[in-house]
Amino acid sequence: DIQMTQSPSTLSASVGDRVTITCRASQTINNWLAWYQQKPGKAPNLLIYQASTLKNGVPSRFSGSGSGTEFTLTISSLQPDDFATYYCQQYNSYSFGQGTRLEIK
Amino acid sequence: QVQLVQSGAEVKMPESSVRVSCQASGGTFSSHAINWVRQAPGQGLEWMGNFVPIFGRTNLAQKFQGRVTITADGSTSTVYMELSSLRSEDTAVYYCARGQLFGYSSSHFDSWGQGTLVTVSS
Numbered sequence: 427d428i429q430m431t432q433s434p435s436t437l438s439a440s441v442g443d444r445v446t447i448t449c450r451a452s453q454t455i456n457n458w459l460a461w462y463q464q465k466p467g468k469a470p471n472l473l474i475y476q477a478s479t480l481k482n483g484v485p486s487r488f489s490g491s492g493s494g495t496e497f498t499l500t501i502s503s504l505q506p507d508d509f510a511t512y513y514c515q516q517y518n519s520y521s522f523g524q525g526t527r528l529e530i531k
Numbered sequence: 532q533v534q535l536v537q538s539g540a541e542v543k544m545p546e547s548s549v550r551v552s553c554q555a556s557g558g559t560f561s562s563h564a565i566n567w568v569r570q571a572p573g574q575g576l577e578w579m580g581n582f583v584p585i586f587g588r589t590n591l592a593q594k595f596q597g598r599v600t601i602t603a604d605g606s607t608s609t610v611y612m613e614l615s616s617l618r619s620e621d622t623a624v625y626y627c628a629r630g631q632l633f634g635y636s637s638s639h640f641d642s643w644g645q646g647t648l649v650t651v652s653s
Binding site: 469517 | 578592628630633637641643644646
């Protein structure tokens with residue numbers, strides 16, 4: 427099975443900050459990677475797929491990059507609505523990273 | 532705009548089974564996959580399996596083979612996930628999620644149901 431490792435597990439930041447979350451796959455997954463945002467008590471919401479394609483309606487401050495085994499999610503200027511938990515997922519065998527909780531500093 | 536509506540919360544005894552439904556509306560049922568993902572309290576996301584209507588095919592995570600059955604009723608655009616031999620560790624919120632077709636399976640999950648809490652307790 428492909429293991430997905432996210433870092434950091436928790437990230438403290440302020441409104442306006444630029445933040446980056448990293449996701450590493452235990453073997454190559456080409457660009458078969460998605461990023462999701464989840465808020466407490468809610469279902470996850472797709473942000474990015476195919477490593478770097480923004481879902482329609484997702485703000486352009488979100489971006490994704492990478493291929494092979496290393497990927498990043500970047501939020502260019504944090505907004506209050508962005509404080510949530512973020513998950514990466516590979517869609518070869520569908521495993522998720524353990525999540526990154528983005529909290530207000 | 533596709534909408535996935537799941538059945539309500541369940542409380543089950545250990546060793547019993549639970550069936551959760553997911554009804555799709557506003558999209559083309561047969562041209563997407565329906566995935567099942569669960570989340571234990573305070574934990575991360577775990578993919579369980581999917582059903583691909585256009586191929587009539589079910590794909591299951593190895594962990595759940597033998598315990599999960601996924602079926603569908605095309606006439607009502609509803610997919611069902613049944614989990615048997617329940618144990619306390621199966622207490623979780625169960626989500627269905629629509630996936631784009633990717634080979635005989637699914638790629639990213641672009642729409643999610645609201646979640647169904649299943650509690651396993653004696």
